[in-house]
Amino acid sequence: MLEDEPFPDPHVHAQIIVMDWGRIRAVMTRALGRAPILPATVETACRQRRPVAMTSVLPERVTCLPCREAARAAHLRAAEALEDLATLPTASSEHIQETQRRALEHRDLAHRLG
Numbered sequence: 556m557l558e559d560e561p562f563p564d565p566h567v568h569a570q571i572i573v574m575d576w577g578r579i580r581a582v583m584t585r586a587l588g589r590a591p592i593l594p595a596t597v598e599t600a601c602r603q604r605r606p607v608a609m610t611s612v613l614p615e616r617v618t619c620l621p622c623r624e625a626a627r628a629a630h631l632r633a634a635e636a637l638e639d640l641a642t643l644p645t646a647s648s649e650h651i652q653e654t655q656r657r658a659l660e661h662r663d664l665a666h667r668l669g
């Protein structure tokens with residue numbers, strides 16, 4: 556928990572940005588040959604600053620209800636944006652398939668949060 560917090564927050568939160576820091580760290584490690592230092596705290600979907608260890612990208616682990624609702628809405632927005640990208644006439648078939656797959660992943664996460 557944060558040092559200045561009078562009462563520890565027992566909830567697991569969702570990050571405000573729809574991204575998986577673990578996945579990003581793995582890609583950067585492969586590219587750079589060494590593991591980058593990631594931030595110790597992040598802003599959560601319920602607009603609080605919490606340690607990364609108290610957040611999760613797995614919907615089943617998020618126990619903060621405002622975070623669940625905000626993360627669900629963010630995943631639905633991401634899915635809609637990706638579906639819009641898949642309709643661009645200049646996209647290749649591989650790009651369209653990958654974009655549609657990612658949109659389905661976001662829709663699945665939104666369903667699991669909701």
